[in-house]
Every structure is written in C-alpha cells, then in structure tokens.
Amino acid sequence: MVKPVVVRNLHGQVVQELGRLIVGGEIAPGENLPREELLAERMKVSRTALREAMKVLSAKGLIESRQKTGTRVRKTVYWNQLDADVLAWRCASMPTDDFVEKLVEMREVIEPAAAAAAARRRTGEQMLRIEEAYAAMAAAASLDAWTEADLAFHEAVLHGTHNELMVSLFSVIETALGSYFQLSASSAGDFRYSLPHHKKVMDAIRRRQPEVAREAMQKMVADSRSNIRRHARDRAAAKA
Amino acid sequence: MVKPVVVRNLHGQVVQELGRLIVGGEIAPGENLPREELLAERMKVSRTALREAMKVLSAKGLIESRQKTGTRVRKTVYWNQLDADVLAWRCASMPTDDFVEKLVEMREVIEPAAAAAAARRRTGEQMLRIEEAYAAMAAAASLDAWTEADLAFHEAVLHGTHNELMVSLFSVIETALGSYFQLSASSAGDFRYSLPHHKKVMDAIRRRQPEVAREAMQKMVADSRSNIRRHARDRAAAKA
DNA sequence: CCTTCTATTTTGTAGTACAAATAGCGCACA
DNA sequence: TGTGCGCTATTTGTACTACAAAATAGAAGG
Numbered sequence: 001m002v003k004p005v006v007v008r009n010l011h012g013q014v015v016q017e018l019g020r021l022i023v024g025g026e027i028a029p030g031e032n033l034p035r036e037e038l039l040a041e042r043m044k045v046s047r048t049a050l051r052e053a054m055k056v057l058s059a060k061g062l063i064e065s066r067q068k069t070g071t072r073v074r075k076t077v078y079w080n081q082l083d084a085d086v087l088a089w090r091c092a093s094m095p096t097d098d099f100v101e102k103l104v105e106m107r108e109v110i111e112p113a114a115a116a117a118a119a120r121r122r123t124g125e126q127m128l129r130i131e132e133a134y135a136a137m138a139a140a141a142s143l144d145a146w147t148e149a150d151l152a153f154h155e156a157v158l159h160g161t162h163n164e165l166m167v168s169l170f171s172v173i174e175t176a177l178g179s180y181f182q183l184s185a186s187s188a189g190d191f192r193y194s195l196p197h198h199k200k201v202m203d204a205i206r207r208r209q210p211e212v213a214r215e216a217m218q219k220m221v222a223d224s225r226s227n228i229r230r231h232a233r234d235r236a237a238a239k240a
Numbered sequence: 241m242v243k244p245v246v247v248r249n250l251h252g253q254v255v256q257e258l259g260r261l262i263v264g265g266e267i268a269p270g271e272n273l274p275r276e277e278l279l280a281e282r283m284k285v286s287r288t289a290l291r292e293a294m295k296v297l298s299a300k301g302l303i304e305s306r307q308k309t310g311t312r313v314r315k316t317v318y319w320n321q322l323d324a325d326v327l328a329w330r331c332a333s334m335p336t337d338d339f340v341e342k343l344v345e346m347r348e349v350i351e352p353a354a355a356a357a358a359a360r361r362r363t364g365e366q367m368l369r370i371e372e373a374y375a376a377m378a379a380a381a382s383l384d385a386w387t388e389a390d391l392a393f394h395e396a397v398l399h400g401t402h403n404e405l406m407v408s409l410f411s412v413i414e415t416a417l418g419s420y421f422q423l424s425a426s427s428a429g430d431f432r433y434s435l436p437h438h439k440k441v442m443d444a445i446r447r448r449q450p451e452v453a454r455e456a457m458q459k460m461v462a463d464s465r466s467n468i469r470r471h472a473r474d475r476a477a478a479k480a
Numbered sequence: 481c482c483t484t485c486t487a488t489t490t491t492g493t494a495g496t497a498c499a500a501a502t503a504g505c506g507c508a509c510a
Numbered sequence: 511t512g513t514g515c516g517c518t519a520t521t522t523g524t525a526c527t528a529c530a531a532a533a534t535a536g537a538a539g540g
Contacts (some may be wrong), residue, residue: 070521081407172405
C-alpha cells in the first residue's frame, strides 16, 4: 500500500532525487547546488531536463536561482510544506516521531472542524460518498482495502465542507494516515477498531449535528494519536 | 500595499499569465492547452521557456502533460489551493464574497488553534517577535505600516506553534487579510479597532494560557468576519 | 466485428550557441 | 591608504534545432 510514485519522465526522476536530497537535509538551506552544467553531467541528464526539474522544485519553494549567484536551497520557512511531494519526501527521510506528532496536531485542528462544517453543509451526493466509504471500510478484508477506504472516508468528509481549501489539506491527512498504517502494520493487530468512531462521525453528519460530529472526529484523532504513542513506546522498549 | 509580484524572468511572466488564465477559468478543467509550439509562438517565447513555465504549473497541480495527448488542465480537486500563487490568482480573478468566506472559514479553524498551541510552546524568542509586531501595529501611522505589522503578528503566532505545517498556512491568512484590507481601505475607516483583540491574544500567549488565547483569537477572526459581511452589504446596497 | 499493426502527432530529451545579469576583482584616483 | 568605478568572468536565462518516445487514431487483416 506504499505510495507508488511512478514517474515515467526523466526530469520527474530528477525532481524526486533532488527533492529527497534537499528535504532530507543533505543539502542544507543557504547552501548552493553545483552549477547546472556540472549537476546535469553528474546526474547523467541534459541541462534542459535538469532545468525543468529545478523549476518544479522552485515552484514548491525549495530552491531559488539567480544569475551568477547560482541556485541555492531556501530556508525551510519558504518551503511549501503542505505540498504532497514535500510531505512525502519528509516522511521518507525523516520518519521521526517528532514529525508524526506534527502531522497529528494538524489533523486535530483540521478534521474536527471539517466534520462540523460537513454536518452543516454537505449535500446528499456528498453524504452518499461518505457512506460508501464507510461501507467499504466495514467490508474490508485486507489492510490495503481498509486503508484505501479509510482515506476515501476522510476525503469525503473534507469535500462535505464545500471548501476547496479544506480539501487541499487532504495531503496532510493522507501522509499522516500513511505513516500511521506503516506503524500499525508492524503490530499486525486488527485494524478495524476505529470503525465505531467512523460510524459516529458519519451519523452525526447525516443528522446534521455539527457539534456531535466535531466531538466524534476529535475522539477518533485523539485515539489514533494515543495509539501512535503506544507504538513509539513499544518500539523504544524493543530497542532497549 | 498590493502584492508586487515582481518577476524578472521570462518564464516567470508566462507562469503568471497562464496561471491567471487557468485559475480564472478561461481554460476550463479537462480542456487542452494549444500544443507547445503554437502556444510558444503565440506568447512570443521559445518553446524552452514555455516548457519551464508549464513545469511550474504542473508542480502546483494545475496541469498535466502526456505525449500525444497534449497538456490539459486538471480538475480543481488536484490544484494546490494552498499555494501562495494559486491563492493570489484566485483572488485576482474571482474576488467574490464566496471565496472570501472560505478564506475566513480557514482562519477560524487555523488561528485559534495556533494561538492555543503557541501559548503552550512558544519560546522567549518567539514571544519577542510577537511583541515586536504588536508594538509596530500600535505605532503604525499608515494603513500600509499597519498591514505589514498585522501580517507579522499573525505569522509570529504561527511560528510559536513550533509546527512548520502550521506556518505554511500563513499563505492563506496573508491572502485573507490582503483582501480584507482591500475592502476596508475603501471605507477608509480607522484600522486600529482590532488592536485590543491583538493585545488579548498576545497577553494570553505570554502568560501561557492556551484557552484564553484561543478564545481571544477566535473573537478577533469572528469580528473580522462580521466586518467583511457589513462591507459586502454596504457594497450591495450602493450598487442598488 | 474485433484484433493488430502502423502511421502520425505531441510531448520529452539532447545539445549548441548566445544573451543577460551580477559578484568580485582590479585599477585609477583622491 | 582608502574609496569608488568599471571591467570581466561566471552562472543562469533564452532560443533554436534535431531527434526520441509514447500513445492515439486509423487502416489493414482476420
């Protein structure tokens, strides 16, 4: 269920490679990349392809190029941290508990509010999508199927808010759940324990009860957070 | 105080131009752009520069290119709506009250939570930044100076959360406040009325009172929201 | 009617040449 | 000795050409 990240284009590969390097901290902010000609040669691509890759990275706020000065990595404040790629790169290079905590904190802020808003404004169509996702979760036989349905559930709730800006935060939730599943997969426990939480959220949204929906979602995320902490403790204990 | 958007590069201009066209809806999602050769000719740039611009747009999720098929505008769901450029383009093309409402809704979710988190975790350094911004607001003589200080205040609070993901949401707040100032500038009223709100937030964060900070910030945003609505009503009345 | 193969179109990559900006050096001059 | 000015070397930016690769649509064949 890991992210496929299938890239057929050459410059796409370069984007991934450089992105990982930068976000992973191998090239520190303020530092300069080698000049284009060199870097292109070193990565065995043409300068053309390299430059297209660099434009992508600069669009995500990671780098900044100026004539004569060269191309340098920008301070992390300027990075588009909410960009799906950037999140993925961080997650790949630095899956520290610290970062996971930050992801969960975001969920705690976003999701209860989104659930409440969805309870107020969701359309019938959107309610249907939520219910379909729930049904898929209930029917899921494998962890993969469950994961997919779970993501669909949370995305459907976001759509229910009628606010595209909210929906764009799905990348954060996706990343958070992704690393969560990665943790819980190791313990191989039954993954269905959170189904009741989902039901409460769904019901509240159906009945248009914003505050009930908010609290149910809040509990769901809090539960997930404490699970993560438990896993982290277990891992630390196993290491010692 | 409008956004400068100074772009010295050619492809940067092309990015702006195409970005505005797409986000403004002139080219609808699902629709194809003219083929590169044609488009390059039409925009009077080389194919090279055009392609670099398109890579930027595809990095922001706006378009998607495939061989033989061409380049098409993606569904809005895939757009990085939280990207500063995308927000600016939306704001430029579609400053409808509808969109402003969505921005405010985001603020209502983010900022009270951020204020609470800052009250818990801010460092002395970060507190100082908040206080400096407040001082600058208090001393501001012009709307421009006030605007700048106000933005600095809200950014400083976000930094206090110690969560880069939160900080990245500053683009949303910046855009929201930007269009707010644009509205309130027309009525030319005194812009300092929200200073007491800011003081309450600052004090609560200094005293490490999360819930007080949350409520104070919530009131600030709510106040701003009702102001926006009043302005909208006034404008509607003036039109009729 | 369906399958398969081919031809054509469009983006992707490579390479060359030159333009433009600018940091840093060196020189002239006070 | 210090200070300012201009030159030059370096690095990115743009243009153009040529060809590679993918994938659609259409033709040919079963």
